[in-house]
Amino acid sequence: NKSFFWISNLNEVDVTLIMPIAAAGISFLNQKLMMSMNQPATTGNKEQDAAMQQSNNMMGIMMPVMMFFIYRSLPAVLPFYMIISMGLSSVVQYFVNKQIEKEFEQEGERTKWAL
Helix, strand or coil: CCCECCECCCCCECCCCHHHHHHHHHHHHHHHHHHHHCCCCCCCCHHHHHHHHHHHHHHHHHHHHHHHHHHCCCECHHHHHHHHHHHHHHHHHHHHHHHHHHHHHHHCCCCCCCC
């Protein structure tokens, strides 16, 4: 078995917890980037809209925390895979957001994006 940086074997749990922390951090960043261009959905009811926004904000915090607790007991290769995958996704999303902002500035108006 060859070592990978500080981990002697990627099939073992990362006892330093660097990989699970990094995976949770990148997941948090990825969610913030994804949500930065999406306008919140509205139902017409202010109370429901506030509850929905609060729920989305809580999910944006709790999901990375849950991922940390899941990844800390799995082999290091799984959080490593997620770091690479979500890291590349974050980079792509950043450039997509920049392109969309540039197009909005050129048009002079902002429209809703529905996925």
